[in-house]
Amino acid sequence: MINRSVKNAEEAIAGITDNMTLLVGGFGLCGIPENCINALVQSGVKGLTCISNNAGVDDFGLGLLLQNKQIKKMISSYVGENAEFERQMLSGELEVELIPQGTLATRALAAGYGMPVIYTPAGVGTEVAAGKEVRNFNGKDYLMEYAFDADFAIVKAWKGDTTGNLVFRHTARNFNPLMAMAGKITIAEVEELVEPGQLDPDHIHTPGIYVHRIFKGQVFEKRIEQRTVIKR
C-alpha cells in the first residue's frame, strides 16, 4: 500500500524554497490550508508566487504571508478584504495579476487533466484579453488561456486516508480539488486522517494519485469572514 502520510505541516512543506510558485486552495477563508500557511510563515521562505482565488485577510490565511512580505506575486480573482494587500499593490511592492474566477478554476483543471490551454469567453473585449490569442468558434470569441504550471499545491480537505484520497465538506471544496490536481507536488492537510479502506471509494472527491503528502492538521481555526445569521 502506498503511504503518503507525513508527520506534520513542517515536514509536508519541505522543498518549498524561495521564488517558487504555489497553488493554494480555498475561497475567502473557507477551506484554506491554514496549517501549511502557518508553517510557510515559520519557514521564512520568500519571493513566492501564489495562485489563489483570494488573498486572505490581514491577520489570517495568505494575509499572514503578505504581512511578512514573503509573497512576490499574487494571481487571484478577488482581493477585496485585505488592507495590507492593497497597500503593497498600490506601492508596487506586490505584483498582482487579476483573472476571472472561472478562468482561474479552469486553468487549474486543465493542468490536472493534462491539457495545455483552455478557451474561455470570460474577459473577451476587456483588459484581461490584452496580448492573448482570440479565436472564434461557432460565431463567438474565446480567449486562449494556459494551464497553470506550479511547483507545489497546498490544499485542505475534510477527511483523507494515508494513500492520499480526499473528501471535502460543503463549500470548503471550492478550488481545493482543482489545485490538488494541478500541483507537481501536492500537499493536503485534513481534519481527519484515516486508514485505507475507511473511506468509501464511491465518495472520494480527489483520488490519492494527485496527492503526494498528506497530514492531519494540528489546529483548524476555520474563521468565518461574514457571519450572517437569523436571530433565534
Place this chain on the structure above:
Amino acid sequence: MLDKNGIAKRIAREVQDGYYVNLGIGIPTLVANYIPEGMHVVLQSENGILGMGPFPVEGTEDADLINAGKQTVTLLPGSSIFDSAMSFGMIRSQKVNLTILGAMEVSEFGDIANWKIPGKMVKGMGGAMDLVASAKNIIVAMQHVNKAGESKLLPKCELPITGLRCVKKIVTELAVLDVLPQGGFKLLERAPGVSVEQIVKATAGKLIVEGDIPEMVL
C-alpha cells in the same frame, strides 16, 4: 421611486418556475426574498452550491458553508455541492437560466462595467467576467444615476469593461428598460410616481420611448 427592496421585488417578477438563478452581491441578493411561494427556483452560488437556502439560525452557522459573498448560508433539500470548475462549467454551458447582478455602468449596446475604478478600487472581477460572458439572460439591478448625480446608462462605458453586449434588461429605482440588440434603452415601465421626463433626464444613452409607458406593477 423604488428603494433597494422595491428594485429586488420588481426583478423577482422576471424569475420563472423551474429557473436556476445566480444572484450577485447587493440588491440581487435581496431578490431571493421576493420569489413567490410555490415557485420552484434553485439558487446557484458560484463558489459551488445549487439549492442555496437562507442565512442560518444563530448558533447553527458553519464555517464550511458560505455563499459567493462569503456570508454563512444554509442548504435546502435537493441541494448539491461541487468544485469551482464545475460551477463555472454550468454557467459557461448556459445551464444557469438567469444571472442578476449589479453594475457601475451599462452602455446602450449592453456592455457592462462593474469591476474596477482605476486608481480607486482594485478588488478584482471575481466571477463577474465569466458570468457576463456566458449567461443567456442577464438582468442588471442598479441605481439609475451615481452618487455624483451622473447617469449610469451611457452611450459607451467609461470605466473598464467587464463584458461586451451582454445585458438584456435593467431595473433601476426609476424604470425597467430593455437593451435592444441594435442599440438603445427601450423604456418599458416607470416606477411608481416617476415621470417619463425624469427618466429621460437621468439617461445619458439613447432612450427609446414609444407610446404610453405604464407604471410598474409590484
